[in-house]
Every structure is written in C-alpha cells, then in structure tokens.
Amino acid sequence: MRLEPIASPSAARRIMPPVLAILATVLVASLLAMVAGGNPFAVLGLILKGAFGSKFALLETLNSATPLIFTGLAIAVAFRAKLWNIGAEAQLYAGAVLTVVLGTGALGLPAYLLLPLCAVAAMLAGAMLLLGPALLKTRLGVDEVVTTLLFNFIFLLFVSYLLEGPLKDPMGMGWPKSARLLPEARLPRIVEGLRLHWGFALALIAALVIWVINTRTTLGYEMRAVGQNAQAAAFAGIPVTRVILKTALLSGGLAGLAGFSEVSGLKGSLTSDLSPGFGYTGIVVAMLALLHPLGVVLAALFVAAIFVGADSMSRAAGVPSYLADIMLASALLFMVLAILLTKFRLRRD
Amino acid sequence: MSTTQKAQVVLRLQGVTKRFGPVTANENVSFDLHRGEVIALLGENGAGKTTLMNILFGQYTADAGSVELFGVPLPPGAPRAALDAGVGMVHQHFTLADNLAVWENIVLGVDHLTAPSLKPREVKARIRDLSQRFHLKVDPDARVGQLTVGERQRVEILKALYRDARILILDEPTAVLTPQEAEALFATLREAIASGLAVIFISHKLHEVMSISHRVIVLRHGKLVAERATDTTNREELAALMVGAEVSAPTIAASPPGAPLLSLRAVSTPDQGAAPGLKALDLDLCAGQITGLAGVSGNGQAALSDLLSGLIRPANGEMQLHGTTPHRWSPRTAIANGIARIPEDRHKTGTIADFDLTENAILETYATRFSRRGWMNWPKARAFAESLIKTYDVRCPGPDIRIRLLSGGNMQKLILGRVLEEAPDIILANQPVRGLDIGAVNYVHSMLAQARDRGAAVLLISEDLDEIMRLSDVTHVISEGRLSPAFARGTMRPEELGSWMAGHGFDSHGITPGGPDAA
Numbered sequence: 109m110r111l112e113p114i115a116s117p118s119a120a121r122r123i124m125p126p127v128l129a130i131l132a133t134v135l136v137a138s139l140l141a142m143v144a145g146g147n148p149f150a151v152l153g154l155i156l157k158g159a160f161g162s163k164f165a166l167l168e169t170l171n172s173a174t175p176l177i178f179t180g181l182a183i184a185v186a187f188r189a190k191l192w193n194i195g196a197e198a199q200l201y202a203g204a205v206l207t208v209v210l211g212t213g214a215l216g217l218p219a220y221l222l223l224p225l226c227a228v229a230a231m232l233a234g235a236m237l238l239l240g241p242a243l244l245k246t247r248l249g250v251d252e253v254v255t256t257l258l259f260n261f262i263f264l265l266f267v268s269y270l271l272e273g274p275l276k277d278p279m280g281m282g283w284p285k286s287a288r289l290l291p292e293a294r295l296p297r298i299v300e301g302l303r304l305h306w307g308f309a310l311a312l313i314a315a316l317v318i319w320v321i322n323t324r325t326t327l328g329y330e331m332r333a334v335g336q337n338a339q340a341a342a343f344a345g346i347p348v349t350r351v352i353l354k355t356a357l358l359s360g361g362l363a364g365l366a367g368f369s370e371v372s373g374l375k376g377s378l379t380s381d382l383s384p385g386f387g388y389t390g391i392v393v394a395m396l397a398l399l400h401p402l403g404v405v406l407a408a409l410f411v412a413a414i415f416v417g418a419d420s421m422s423r424a425a426g427v428p429s430y431l432a433d434i435m436l437a438s439a440l441l442f443m444v445l446a447i448l449l450t451k452f453r454l455r456r457d
Numbered sequence: 458m459s460t461t462q463k464a465q466v467v468l469r470l471q472g473v474t475k476r477f478g479p480v481t482a483n484e485n486v487s488f489d490l491h492r493g494e495v496i497a498l499l500g501e502n503g504a505g506k507t508t509l510m511n512i513l514f515g516q517y518t519a520d521a522g523s524v525e526l527f528g529v530p531l532p533p534g535a536p537r538a539a540l541d542a543g544v545g546m547v548h549q550h551f552t553l554a555d556n557l558a559v560w561e562n563i564v565l566g567v568d569h570l571t572a573p574s575l576k577p578r579e580v581k582a583r584i585r586d587l588s589q590r591f592h593l594k595v596d597p598d599a600r601v602g603q604l605t606v607g608e609r610q611r612v613e614i615l616k617a618l619y620r621d622a623r624i625l626i627l628d629e630p631t632a633v634l635t636p637q638e639a640e641a642l643f644a645t646l647r648e649a650i651a652s653g654l655a656v657i658f659i660s661h662k663l664h665e666v667m668s669i670s671h672r673v674i675v676l677r678h679g680k681l682v683a684e685r686a687t688d689t690t691n692r693e694e695l696a697a698l699m700v701g702a703e704v705s706a707p708t709i710a711a712s713p714p715g716a717p718l719l720s721l722r723a724v725s726t727p728d729q730g731a732a733p734g735l736k737a738l739d740l741d742l743c744a745g746q747i748t749g750l751a752g753v754s755g756n757g758q759a760a761l762s763d764l765l766s767g768l769i770r771p772a773n774g775e776m777q778l779h780g781t782t783p784h785r786w787s788p789r790t791a792i793a794n795g796i797a798r799i800p801e802d803r804h805k806t807g808t809i810a811d812f813d814l815t816e817n818a819i820l821e822t823y824a825t826r827f828s829r830r831g832w833m834n835w836p837k838a839r840a841f842a843e844s845l846i847k848t849y850d851v852r853c854p855g856p857d858i859r860i861r862l863l864s865g866g867n868m869q870k871l872i873l874g875r876v877l878e879e880a881p882d883i884i885l886a887n888q889p890v891r892g893l894d895i896g897a898v899n900y901v902h903s904m905l906a907q908a909r910d911r912g913a914a915v916l917l918i919s920e921d922l923d924e925i926m927r928l929s930d931v932t933h934v935i936s937e938g939r940l941s942p943a944f945a946r947g948t949m950r951p952e953e954l955g956s957w958m959a960g961h962g963f964d965s966h967g968i969t970p971g972g973p974d975a976a
C-alpha cells in the first residue's frame with residue numbers, strides 16, 4: 109500500500125478537510141466527555157445551547173469571534189503568500205497599545221477623529237511589527253517563524269512594563285492596567301443595551317475586503333503567485349520582495365485591528381491578559397478556513413462557539429471547560445491530517 | 458581489458474525499455490558488465506542514464522526487458538534487491554547525515570547504531586583497513602558535516618565497499634571534485650577493479666571517460682547508439698556520438714541577417730556554485746537570425762540565460778539592447794525591451810503549477826495589460842487565455858484547469874504563445890524542446906523559425922546538436938563560460954563542434970578565460 113497524490117481534487121474533495129476535521133473533533137470531544145463522566149450527547153447539546161441557545165449567548169459568541177476573525181484573516185493573508193506569521197499575538201498587543209495611547213487622549217485630538225485615528229494607528233502598529241521580521245526574511249533570509257514567534261514574548265513583556273510604568277492608570281489602585289479610553293474612543297454597540305459592538309461589523313467588512321483583494325486585485329494575484337512558486341513569480345517579473353513586504357503590512361495591520369477592536373469595543377482599557385492567545389488561535393481559524401477569508405468568518409464562529417459553549421456547559425454538566433482547548437487542538441491536528449488525506453489516495457499494490 | 462577475455466558477467470541488461478507517457482526514457486537497452494571492468498555510460502542530460510540506473514535499483518519498473526545480477530534475474534520494483542545482491546551506488550547528491558560521524562554513516566542502513574551487537578572499534582578497524590586498501594583517506598571519527606565534498610564522496614564509496622559491493626555505480630562522480638580529487642578517485646577505482654569489482658561510470662566529461670574506462674556505452678534519446686572499446690575510439694568521435702552526428706539537410710533555410718539587436722561586449726558574470734559564469738563573452742544577436750548555442754550543460758548556459766532574462770546583470774563588460782545600454786535591468790525591463798523568454802525549466806520557472814491556464818497566461822503581462830490601477834480584468838485575461846489556446850493549439854479542457862494537468866508539450870505551447878503574443882524582437886529559447894514528443898518539437902521549432910522570418914533575433918540554447926544544426930543560422934559553442942567563434946550554417950562539422958565542446962580550441966584561438974587563471 110502506498111499514498112498516491114491526486115492530480116485534480118474535485119470541489120467536494122476540497123471542502124472535505126474542514127468537514128472531516130470538525131466531525132473527528134466532535135467524536136473526540138464526546139469520548140472525553142464520557143471519560144469525564146458526562147453524557148456525550150448532553151454535553152454537546154449544552155455546548156451548542158451555551159453558544160447559540162439564547163440571544164445573550166449568540167451575541168456573546170459573536171463578540172468572542174470578533175478578534176478571531178481579525179487574527180484569522182491576518183494569518184490567512186500571510187500564509188497564502190507563504191509568509192509564516194506566528195506573531196499575530198504581538199501585533200494584536202501593538203494595536204491595543206496604540207489604541208490606548210491615543211484613546212486616552214494623550215495627543216488631545218478632536219473627538220470626531222479619535223476613533224478612526226485609533227483604528228489606523230493600531231493597524232500601523234501591527235503592520236510595523238511584522239515589517240521587521242519580513243525585512244529580515246527578504247534581506248538576510250532570517251526565518252520569520254522564529255523571529256515572529258519569539259517577538260511575541262518580547263512584546264508581551266514590553267506591554268507588562270508599559271502597564272507597570274508609563275501607561276499605568278494613576279487611579280488604578282496599583283493594578284497593572286491602563287487608564288480607560290475616553291468615551292469618544294469607544295466603539296459603540298450595534299444595538300443599544302446589547303453587548304455586541306461595532307468591532308464585529310468591522311471584522312466582517314475586513315473579511316469582505318480581503319476577499320476582494322484576493323480575487324480582484326493585482327496584489328491578490330501577486331501574493332498567491334509568490335506563495336505558490338516564488339521562483340516562477342520572480343522570473344515573470346513579479347516584484348517578490350515588495351509583495352512579501354506588502355503582505356506583511358496587510359497581515360500585521362489586520363492583527364493590529366484585533367487589538368483595537370478588543371480595547372475599544374469590549375474592554376475599554378488595556379491589561380496584560382487582553383488576549384488569551386487570539387494570535388495563536390488565529391492560526392487554527394485560518395487553517396480550518398483553508399486560508400479563505402470568508403471561511404475565516406465561519407471558522408472563527410466555530411471556534412468562538414466552542415469556547416463560549418464549553419464555559420456554560422461546564423457550569424451545567426460539571427465537565428471541565430478545558431474540553432474546549434482540547435477540541436481546538438484536535439480540530440487543528442485533524443485538519444492537517446485531513447488536508448493530507450484529501451491530497452492523496454491510498455493505493456494497494 | 459580486451460573483450461575477448463572470458464571474464465564473469467556480473468550484470469546483464471536485456472532489452473530494457475521504459476516510457477513516461479509519450480516520452481521514451483529508455484528503449485531496448487542491452488549490455489553486459491564484466492568483473493574487473495569499467496564501463497563509461499555517456500550521454501547528455503535527459504539521454505536516459507539516470508532512468509536506467511533507477512531501473513537497476515528498483516526505483517522504476519521497466520516496461521519491457523530484464524536485468525540480471527550475477528546470473529540471477531532481478532525482481533522488478535524491489536529497491537533492496539540490488540543492494541543485497543552487491544550493487545553500490547554513489548549518487549551525485551550525497552545521501553549522508555551531516556550530524557553523524559563517518560563510521561556511523563557507513564554503518565547506517567546495515568546495522569542499527571544502537572544495536573548491542575555493534576562494536577564501534579571493529580567497525581572502525583574495518584573502515585581503516587578498507588580506506589588503506591583503496592586509497593580512500595578519511596578519518597572514521599570525523600563528523601561528516603565538517604568534511605570537504607571530496608571526502609564525503611570517499612565516505613559514500615566506503616559505504617558501498619563496507620557492504621561488500623561488487624558492482625559500483627558512480628553518477629557523475631567528478632562533477633563536484635577538483636582535478637586533484639578526481640585523480641585520487643581514479644586511483645581508487647583502479648584499485649577497485651584490480652580486486653575484482655566492476656564499475657559503471659556515468660559522466661559526460663570525455664577526457665575522464667577516456668582515461669578510466671574500458672568500454673564506452675553511449676545513450677542518446679534513451680537508445681543505446683554506440684558501444685566502443687575505449688582504446689579504439691577518441692574524444693571527437695564520442696562527442697559526436699553523444700550529441701547526435703546525423704546531420705539532416707537543413708529544413709530551415711538561411712536568411713540574410715539584420716542589425717544586431719542585442720550585443721554583449723566582454724561580459725562577465727560571477728560563477729554560481731559549481732556552474733561557471735560568463736568569461737569576457739562577446740555575442741551579437743542579429744535580427745532575422747537564429748543563433749545556436751551548443752555545449753555540454755553546466756558550461757555557462759545558465760548564466761547567459763539568467764542575464765538575458767533580467768535575473769542577473771553583467772559584473773563586467775557591456776550589454777547593449779537596440780544600441781543602448783539598459784539603465785535598469787530586471788525581468789520586467791527585459792520583457793519591456795521586447796525579450797521573449799522561454800525558460801529551461803517550464804515546471805519550476807515557466808509556470809505556476811497550481812495556477813490555472815488563465816493565471817499562467819498573464820503571468821508576465823498582468824500588470825501592463827490585464828489590470829488597471831491595481832484591479833484585475835479577469836474577463837479580458839480569460840479571453841486572452843482562450844485565444845492562446847486556439848492560436849497555439851494548446852490541447853486542454855479549457856482555460857480554468859490547473860496547468861499542472863497539461864502535458865509538457867502543451868505547457869510549452871502556452872508559454873510560447875504567452876511570449877510570442879507580445880511580438881518580441883529578441884527570443885531566448887533555453888532548451889525549448891527538452892522532454893517533448895516529436896509533434897511538439899516540430900511545432901516549437903517552426904514557431905521559432907517563423908519568429909525569425911518575421912525579423913526577430915533568436916538565441917537557441919540546446920544540448921542537442923541535431924537541433925542546433927537544423928535550426929541555427931550561426932552557431933557558437935560555449936565551454937566553461939567562454940564562447941567559440943561563430944560557425945555559419947553549413948560550415949560546421951559535428952566533430953569540430955564536439956572538439957570545441959570538449960574544451961579544445963579556445964587556447965589555440967587565443968581565447969582565454971578572463972578569470973584569475975588566465976595567463
């Protein structure tokens with residue numbers, strides 16, 4: 109028996125990996141729920157109910173999906189061009205820091221400019237953070253996986269320093285926490301009285317914009333060409349280095365927006381636990397979405413639903429909520445496996 | 458060794474045939490290898506040498522024919538069978554683990570490194586013994602990662618000898634060696650055959666073949682075209698045999714050349730690894746003329762091709778396009794200056810395998826012709842791809858399928874169409890028909906001839922002398938980055954070109970390399 113590559117997978121076959129991965133994940137979750145002493149159907153039902161069962165639950169899921177859409181898009185954009193950005197976490201925090209600096213009124217900007225400027229500054233901050241590793245990659249051939257990954261730790265420590273020092277809230281009773289944003293710097297809620305903020309709408313718009321860039325613009329074409337075969341792209345005259353740098357700016361900018369959206373839409377101030385690893389979870393989201401920007405929205409909703417649902421499930425069924433982490437990890441593993449399996453077929457000699 | 462001497466036949470190939478789709482890699486190849494004999498397997502890239510060895514090693518299964526080792530038929534498709542029967546292969550690209558010691562590398566695959574029965578002291582003693590006997594000086598305790606290329610090759614040979622190989626196959630062993638190292642290798646081989654080994658020596662370096670082998674087997678287009686006892690032949694004959702000496706009557710008539718469209722004056726480029734750069738090269742590509750560039754691969758063709766493609770610029774000397782020196786030089790400026798580029802590797806360089814035909818068709822012109830202000834015009838691009846498919850007879854289900862599904866010939870037609878539609882006045886065709894079936898070959902050739910008749914200057918780089926002689930109006934030979942004088946159509950004899958290809962003639966014509974070893 110051996111594996112044989114499939115030359116032209118059908119549309120059904122290409123859609124198969126995420127479907128297979130999600131099914132396998134549900135199976136693993138059921139088994140683990142049984143081990144933990146729960147009824148697997150009840151546990152899965154409670155997760156679903158916790159994620160979508162009420163208006164409150166649904167909006168909570170959408171809110172949780174928002175940063176994942178941004179970081180998922182950031183990863184999808186970069187991975188398509190084979191720029192392995194593992195640093196969305198740091199880029200998110202960079203966006204958050206700039207949002208706090210401007211949004212607390214440090215520059216005394218007029219109120220109507222505050223919100224858009226915060227967003228733009230957050231994008232720039234994230235973009236700049238990825239530009240460094242991208243330049244190191246194109247100029248010196250330094251592996252961006254290493255630089256972006258390690259920079260996450262450096263930047264998180266830098267954020268801790270800021271929160272203990274220059275950005276520390278003087279009224280914060282000594283907690284490592286920034287001052288609150290001015291009301292004009294807050295993203296309003298979409299419906300008054302409900303927690304869902306405009307960051308979610310912004311994330312949907314971002315997904316649409318990326319989809320349009322990918323399919324309709326020369327940049328999208330160039331990014332794909334560079335990702336698929338940089339040698340052929342260079343031979344054809346596509347400016348490979350410039351395309352990689354543009355990809356880095358776009359990817360970092362999207363991750364920076366995640367930080368802006370979380371601070372301005374949800375939290376209102378910066379703490380060093382703003383992101384429970386959205387930058388890394390974005391990798392899972394992007395992989396589940398097969399790097400498709402609209403798929404990212406669906407994948408982010410799936411992942412957010414698991415987390416939100418598992419929280420409420422654990423209160424009701426007594427099964428630990430870290431079942432969600434296991435589901436997420438197994439979804440990624442199954443996805444990688446399923447992609448491999450749908451690219452090959454098993455052949456008996 | 459005289460062929461009348463009755464030595465044991467250790468390897469017998471009979472009627473070995475292997476096809477890949479329409480391409481025949483080996484056709485009815487038969488020969489015997491005797492104990493204590495060195496056979497040189499001579500042939501250009503793509504002549505079928507590697508395929509033949511892969512069949513011997515069970516990587517491929519022959520479509521017809523048989524392989525016998527020491528009188529026993531080799532089961533097809535069993536990679537270990539040849540190894541177990543005593544065949545050792547030294548690949549061109551070494552298969553050693555850099556982080557292990559020499560002796561560990563040698564034992565690897567024979568024993569588990571952690572096996573309790575393994576006694577490093579005895580292993581090393583045996584390696585020292587072998588290395589003394591065969592003049593393979595290397596320290597068994599050294600890390601492979603710290604060895605020179607020549608030393609690594611010795612480890613590979615030791616690996617084979619350690620497994621009691623009785624047949625040694627060396628794939629282009631001297632390609633990576635200095636002349637001194639090559640001399641040492643030959644001393645080893647002489648020792649090996651004296652102790653009864655048989656050797657197959659794959660090469661296209663004629664002087665080595667002459668100095669080490671007893672018999673020469675020449676492959677061309679997968680066929681065994683000649684078998685000679687080494688002492689009855691000479692380099693010129695071998696060169697002619699290797700590249701194809703049948704000179705068919707020129708089917709493409711000569712035409713009066715026009716003005717030079719591209720001129721190189723004393724252009725040099727740096728060496729790229731083992732591949733030589735250009736050495737003070739002078740070349741004129743004239744309108745309405747096909748300039749053929751013959752030569753054994755790896756003699757500077759890649760550097761010249763990269764230069765004209767816009768990938769590299771001259772380190773020294775001057776390049777003139779339409780009488781002016783281009784200010785900036787990149788693939789884009791090359792295309793903008795009317796250079797059509799048909800790259801040597803259509804799979805890796807010419808196309809993007811997972812892009813569809815439309816996306817591949819506009820690869821070079823999307824920015825100028827199929828987009829406005831950064832927005833792609835996909836309907837126009839698709840229409841363009843459809844017109845290419847029609848005009849250039851690309852056989853495919855449609856413009857939306859991925860190009861990896863096309864045959865090499867149809868892929869090449871799309872590339873040809875893509876560049877010819879730009880009405881180029883200079884065409885760089887690097888190995889344009891390698892691996893194509895005869896129909897596609899004729900098509901590509903006639904398109905090049907048509908472009909020439911329209912007034913384009915064509916540079917045809919090929920290792921196939923038949924192709925060069927049939928198409929070219931003038932021919933140069935390239936050897937180690939140097940260019941021979943031009944031969945006009947009809948004035949060149951294959952033996953003479955072969956001699957230039959073998960590196961003779963450059964000194965007597967007062968052409969010396971521009972490198973540091975120039976006297």
